[in-house]
Amino acid sequence: MRTIFFYGLFMDRSLLAGQGLQPEVVGRAVLPDFRIHIGQRATLIRSAGSRAYGVVMTLPDHEAEALYAEPSVREYVPERVRVELLNTGEELEADCYNLPPEVGLAGTNPAYATQLSRLVEALEFDPDYVAEIAAFGEPS
Template sequence: MAEQVTIFFYGLFMDPEALEAKGLRPREVRQAYVERFTLRLGKRAALAASRGGRVYGTIMRLTHAEIDHLYSDPSVAAYRPEPVLAQLADGSGELALCFNLPTPPDEASSNPEYATALQAVAR
Protein backbone atom coordinates (compact mmCIF):
# COMPACT_ATOMS: atom_id res chain seq x y z
CA MET A 1 0.00 0.00 0.00
CA ALA A 2 1.26 3.48 -0.88
CA GLU A 3 2.33 5.80 1.94
CA GLN A 4 -0.39 8.17 3.08
CA VAL A 5 0.04 11.76 4.22
CA THR A 6 -2.22 13.72 6.56
CA ILE A 7 -3.54 16.87 4.88
CA PHE A 8 -5.46 19.80 6.41
CA PHE A 9 -8.04 21.20 3.99
CA TYR A 10 -9.88 24.48 4.65
CA GLY A 11 -11.54 25.19 1.30
CA LEU A 12 -13.73 23.19 -1.03
CA PHE A 13 -11.29 20.27 -0.92
CA MET A 14 -12.41 19.57 2.67
CA ASP A 15 -15.42 17.78 1.11
CA PRO A 16 -14.45 14.10 0.80
CA GLU A 17 -17.21 13.51 -1.78
CA ALA A 18 -15.74 16.19 -4.04
CA LEU A 19 -12.35 14.49 -3.79
CA GLU A 20 -13.89 11.09 -4.54
CA ALA A 21 -15.47 12.64 -7.65
CA LYS A 22 -11.91 13.50 -8.74
CA GLY A 23 -10.89 9.84 -8.37
CA LEU A 24 -9.24 10.18 -4.94
CA ARG A 25 -9.85 8.01 -1.87
CA PRO A 26 -9.71 10.21 1.26
CA ARG A 27 -9.17 8.20 4.44
CA GLU A 28 -9.65 8.99 8.12
CA VAL A 29 -11.60 12.21 7.50
CA ARG A 30 -11.97 14.25 10.70
CA GLN A 31 -12.93 17.80 11.60
CA ALA A 32 -10.05 19.97 12.76
CA TYR A 33 -8.83 23.54 13.04
CA VAL A 34 -5.54 25.41 12.91
CA GLU A 35 -4.60 28.34 15.11
CA ARG A 36 -2.92 31.61 14.09
CA PHE A 37 -4.48 31.77 10.63
CA THR A 38 -7.46 33.49 9.08
CA LEU A 39 -9.33 32.50 5.94
CA ARG A 40 -9.11 34.76 2.89
CA LEU A 41 -11.11 34.34 -0.29
CA GLY A 42 -9.85 35.31 -3.72
CA LYS A 43 -10.37 33.08 -6.73
CA ARG A 44 -10.14 30.26 -4.16
CA ALA A 45 -9.56 30.04 -0.41
CA ALA A 46 -6.18 30.73 1.18
CA LEU A 47 -4.82 31.19 4.68
CA ALA A 48 -3.13 34.29 6.04
CA ALA A 49 -1.16 34.48 9.26
CA SER A 50 -3.21 36.00 12.08
CA ARG A 51 -2.05 36.03 15.69
CA GLY A 52 -5.52 35.39 17.16
CA GLY A 53 -7.04 33.57 14.20
CA ARG A 54 -8.53 30.11 13.86
CA VAL A 55 -9.56 28.32 10.67
CA TYR A 56 -11.80 25.25 10.68
CA GLY A 57 -11.58 22.46 8.15
CA THR A 58 -10.87 18.76 7.91
CA ILE A 59 -7.86 16.51 8.01
CA MET A 60 -7.67 13.35 5.96
CA ARG A 61 -5.11 10.98 4.59
CA LEU A 62 -4.19 10.82 0.89
CA THR A 63 -1.33 9.14 -0.94
CA HIS A 64 1.47 11.20 -2.47
CA ALA A 65 0.15 10.28 -5.93
CA GLU A 66 -3.34 11.54 -4.99
CA ILE A 67 -1.91 14.81 -3.69
CA ASP A 68 0.15 15.28 -6.85
CA HIS A 69 -2.95 14.61 -8.97
CA LEU A 70 -5.08 17.05 -6.98
CA TYR A 71 -2.55 19.91 -7.10
CA SER A 72 -1.67 19.40 -10.76
CA ASP A 73 -4.86 21.23 -11.71
CA PRO A 74 -3.96 24.72 -13.01
CA SER A 75 -6.46 26.37 -10.63
CA VAL A 76 -4.42 25.24 -7.59
CA ALA A 77 -0.94 24.80 -9.07
CA ALA A 78 0.37 27.90 -7.23
CA TYR A 79 -0.43 26.39 -3.80
CA ARG A 80 2.57 25.14 -1.81
CA PRO A 81 2.68 22.66 1.09
CA GLU A 82 3.57 23.81 4.57
CA PRO A 83 3.34 21.97 7.90
CA VAL A 84 0.60 22.85 10.38
CA LEU A 85 -0.58 21.49 13.71
CA ALA A 86 -4.23 20.53 13.27
CA GLN A 87 -6.26 20.52 16.48
CA LEU A 88 -8.93 17.82 16.85
CA ALA A 89 -12.18 17.80 18.83
CA ASP A 90 -10.71 15.43 21.44
CA GLY A 91 -8.04 18.00 22.30
CA SER A 92 -5.21 16.20 20.52
CA GLY A 93 -3.11 17.67 17.76
CA GLU A 94 -1.83 16.09 14.58
CA LEU A 95 0.86 17.31 12.23
CA ALA A 96 -0.47 17.79 8.71
CA LEU A 97 0.46 19.32 5.41
CA CYS A 98 -1.57 22.33 4.39
CA PHE A 99 -1.44 23.70 0.85
CA ASN A 100 -1.51 27.47 0.75
CA LEU A 101 -0.70 30.36 -1.54
CA PRO A 102 2.70 31.99 -0.98
CA THR A 103 0.90 35.36 -1.02
CA PRO A 104 -2.71 35.19 0.21
CA PRO A 105 -5.42 37.43 -1.24
CA ASP A 106 -5.69 40.81 0.47
CA GLU A 107 -8.40 41.48 3.02
CA ALA A 108 -10.51 43.40 0.48
CA SER A 109 -10.75 40.41 -1.88
CA SER A 110 -13.96 38.44 -2.06
CA ASN A 111 -15.58 35.74 -4.12
CA PRO A 112 -19.32 35.44 -3.31
CA GLU A 113 -19.81 32.29 -5.42
CA TYR A 114 -16.91 30.50 -3.72
CA ALA A 115 -18.11 31.70 -0.30
CA THR A 116 -21.58 30.23 -0.93
CA ALA A 117 -20.10 26.89 -2.03
CA LEU A 118 -17.78 26.86 0.98
CA GLN A 119 -20.67 27.51 3.38
CA ALA A 120 -22.53 24.53 1.89
CA VAL A 121 -19.49 22.26 2.38
CA ALA A 122 -18.96 23.49 5.94
CA ARG A 123 -22.51 22.51 6.90
Protein backbone atom coordinates in the same frame (compact mmCIF):
# COMPACT_ATOMS: atom_id res chain seq x y z
CA MET B 1 0.47 8.56 2.88
CA ARG B 2 0.11 12.27 3.29
CA THR B 3 -1.94 13.88 6.07
CA ILE B 4 -3.58 17.07 4.78
CA PHE B 5 -5.59 19.80 6.49
CA PHE B 6 -8.22 20.86 3.94
CA TYR B 7 -10.08 24.15 4.55
CA GLY B 8 -11.73 24.88 1.20
CA LEU B 9 -14.12 22.92 -0.96
CA PHE B 10 -11.76 19.92 -0.79
CA MET B 11 -13.20 19.37 2.72
CA ASP B 12 -16.01 17.63 0.82
CA ARG B 13 -14.77 14.05 0.60
CA SER B 14 -17.25 13.27 -2.19
CA LEU B 15 -15.67 16.00 -4.34
CA LEU B 16 -12.28 14.28 -4.04
CA ALA B 17 -13.75 10.82 -4.56
CA GLY B 18 -15.45 12.15 -7.68
CA GLN B 19 -11.98 12.92 -9.03
CA GLY B 20 -10.98 9.29 -8.55
CA LEU B 21 -9.10 9.93 -5.29
CA GLN B 22 -9.41 7.77 -2.17
CA PRO B 23 -9.21 10.10 0.84
CA GLU B 24 -9.65 8.78 4.35
CA VAL B 25 -11.21 11.25 6.77
CA VAL B 26 -9.30 11.64 10.05
CA GLY B 27 -11.64 14.28 11.46
CA ARG B 28 -12.74 17.89 11.72
CA ALA B 29 -9.99 20.13 13.07
CA VAL B 30 -8.99 23.65 14.00
CA LEU B 31 -5.78 25.45 13.08
CA PRO B 32 -4.88 28.18 15.58
CA ASP B 33 -3.31 31.50 14.60
CA PHE B 34 -4.53 31.41 10.99
CA ARG B 35 -7.55 33.06 9.37
CA ILE B 36 -9.24 32.31 6.10
CA HIS B 37 -9.22 34.72 3.17
CA ILE B 38 -11.18 34.23 -0.02
CA GLY B 39 -9.90 35.93 -3.14
CA GLN B 40 -10.33 33.96 -6.35
CA ARG B 41 -9.72 30.87 -4.17
CA ALA B 42 -9.48 30.24 -0.43
CA THR B 43 -6.17 30.56 1.41
CA LEU B 44 -5.07 30.81 5.03
CA ILE B 45 -3.09 33.71 6.43
CA ARG B 46 -1.17 33.80 9.70
CA SER B 47 -3.13 35.85 12.23
CA ALA B 48 -2.43 35.66 15.96
CA GLY B 49 -5.52 34.70 17.94
CA SER B 50 -7.54 33.65 14.88
CA ARG B 51 -8.77 30.14 14.13
CA ALA B 52 -9.34 28.36 10.83
CA TYR B 53 -11.44 25.22 10.63
CA GLY B 54 -11.09 22.31 8.27
CA VAL B 55 -11.05 18.57 7.76
CA VAL B 56 -7.95 16.39 8.10
CA MET B 57 -7.72 13.58 5.56
CA THR B 58 -5.05 11.20 4.40
CA LEU B 59 -4.26 10.61 0.75
CA PRO B 60 -1.66 8.40 -0.89
CA ASP B 61 1.35 10.56 -1.86
CA HIS B 62 0.76 10.15 -5.60
CA GLU B 63 -2.89 11.23 -5.24
CA ALA B 64 -1.95 14.35 -3.24
CA GLU B 65 0.64 15.26 -5.88
CA ALA B 66 -1.88 14.71 -8.69
CA LEU B 67 -4.53 16.78 -6.88
CA TYR B 68 -2.25 19.80 -6.48
CA ALA B 69 -0.92 19.48 -10.05
CA GLU B 70 -4.36 20.48 -11.37
CA PRO B 71 -4.21 23.91 -13.09
CA SER B 72 -6.74 25.55 -10.73
CA VAL B 73 -4.71 24.70 -7.60
CA ARG B 74 -1.17 24.42 -8.98
CA GLU B 75 -0.04 27.62 -7.22
CA TYR B 76 -0.78 26.24 -3.74
CA VAL B 77 2.32 25.49 -1.64
CA PRO B 78 2.39 22.94 1.21
CA GLU B 79 3.17 24.17 4.70
CA ARG B 80 3.52 21.91 7.74
CA VAL B 81 1.05 22.90 10.48
CA ARG B 82 -0.15 21.55 13.81
CA VAL B 83 -3.92 21.13 14.10
CA GLU B 84 -6.24 19.99 16.87
CA LEU B 85 -8.93 17.41 16.13
CA LEU B 86 -12.26 18.73 17.37
CA ASN B 87 -13.72 15.40 18.46
CA THR B 88 -10.74 14.22 20.54
CA GLY B 89 -8.54 17.25 21.23
CA GLU B 90 -5.60 15.28 19.78
CA GLU B 91 -2.95 17.42 18.10
CA LEU B 92 -1.30 16.26 14.93
CA GLU B 93 0.88 17.54 12.12
CA ALA B 94 -0.53 17.92 8.65
CA ASP B 95 0.29 19.58 5.36
CA CYS B 96 -1.77 22.67 4.64
CA TYR B 97 -1.71 24.00 1.08
CA ASN B 98 -1.80 27.80 0.86
CA LEU B 99 -1.42 30.37 -1.86
CA PRO B 100 1.52 32.79 -1.83
CA PRO B 101 0.24 36.15 -0.44
CA GLU B 102 0.63 37.97 -3.77
CA VAL B 103 -1.74 35.42 -5.35
CA GLY B 104 -4.05 34.57 -2.44
CA LEU B 105 -5.18 38.09 -1.64
CA ALA B 106 -6.10 39.02 -5.21
CA GLY B 107 -9.62 39.23 -6.55
CA THR B 108 -12.95 38.11 -5.19
CA ASN B 109 -15.15 35.09 -5.78
CA PRO B 110 -18.56 35.53 -4.10
CA ALA B 111 -19.93 32.28 -5.59
CA TYR B 112 -17.04 30.29 -4.11
CA ALA B 113 -17.52 32.00 -0.73
CA THR B 114 -21.23 31.15 -0.74
CA GLN B 115 -20.56 27.52 -1.65
CA LEU B 116 -17.85 27.24 1.01
CA SER B 117 -20.02 28.84 3.72
CA ARG B 118 -22.72 26.23 3.02
CA LEU B 119 -20.17 23.42 3.31
CA VAL B 120 -18.74 24.84 6.56
CA GLU B 121 -22.26 25.09 7.98
CA ALA B 122 -23.04 21.49 6.92
CA LEU B 123 -19.84 20.36 8.67
CA GLU B 124 -21.19 22.05 11.83
CA PHE B 125 -18.23 24.35 12.41
CA ASP B 126 -18.49 27.40 14.68
CA PRO B 127 -21.35 29.69 13.50
CA ASP B 128 -19.02 32.71 13.69
CA TYR B 129 -16.71 30.95 11.22
CA VAL B 130 -19.65 30.31 8.88
CA ALA B 131 -20.50 34.03 9.05
CA GLU B 132 -16.85 35.01 8.47
CA ILE B 133 -16.78 32.99 5.24
CA ALA B 134 -20.26 34.10 4.14
CA ALA B 135 -19.12 37.74 4.43
CA PHE B 136 -16.72 37.16 1.52
CA GLY B 137 -19.78 36.41 -0.62
CA GLU B 138 -21.56 39.64 0.21
CA PRO B 139 -21.23 42.81 -1.89
CA SER B 140 -18.90 45.33 -0.27
